[in-house]
Amino acid sequence: MDSLNIVATQSTPSVIADWDSGVISMAGDSYPENSFEFFDQVFGWIESYLANTERPLTLELRIVYMNTSSVKAMMDIFDLFEEQHGKGRQVSVRWLYDARNERVVEMAEEFKEDCTFPFEIRVDG
């Protein structure tokens, strides 16, 4: 299976998904007008990875700002993680943030409230 490599634009984050290591990383801002379209490719890769391997999956986020439609799309990913976690699959999220912007932590914490799988939030670097 292919790895995924999407270059960041002004309104969409970079996405690097590595099939061999089971890590998918997203970095930057996410506020495209059509977030579902953008996130579909990310979601598709994650679904395919989970269906075709037995290995752990880590989502590593360095997302600074998300518009509400990106938040909703990200929630779909976390719901999928939650479902897989319930089935005993090893999935986790690691959210890395710049300590200067408290809004990022608040956003990450709010996502975490609804998740029971390992969800780490820590200062980047």
Add this chain to the structure above:
Amino acid sequence: MDPIDLFDLRALFERHRILVCFNGPISRGLIEEIGNALRNYLDAEQTKPGAATDVFSIYIELTQNIRRYAASRGYSDAETAATVVVARHDDGHYMVLAGNLVEQDDGAVLLQRIEELSRLDKAELKAAYKAQLRAPRPSEPGAGAGLGLIEIARRAAQPLRAMLTDVGGGRGFFSLCAIV
């Protein structure tokens, strides 16, 4: 027609401490470019990153809502117009305003919605946000998550204020003001 008195216009901008102002058809690219300029201004003003994110977020939700609304009503590109203002407010606060033409009936529904939101405290807004996040995904392509207004209300430092001005022909100019 008299020539526009640019000095007068400038004085108006200065008096209201306007950072960014736009009026006209708004495209996806334009939202990004103006947003970029806005971020640079906020950065140059040494706005705290958290506050700058709030201003930027409200700007994005407002303008993307306007484009989404125009698309849902089948408005042409020329009709997909917005009036956007970001100004400095008292004590390091900012004022973000955006307005657009709407069907008068839709405007009335929006006013009602803003009124409802203005009565909620931060905890209630968070609950409303989470409930909306769990609501089914809209079926039509390009439709929003319906979260925008709640997000704006959550980031605002004061209750949102909205106005609807009848412009005739069944349409009105709807405007929303958020203080961050």
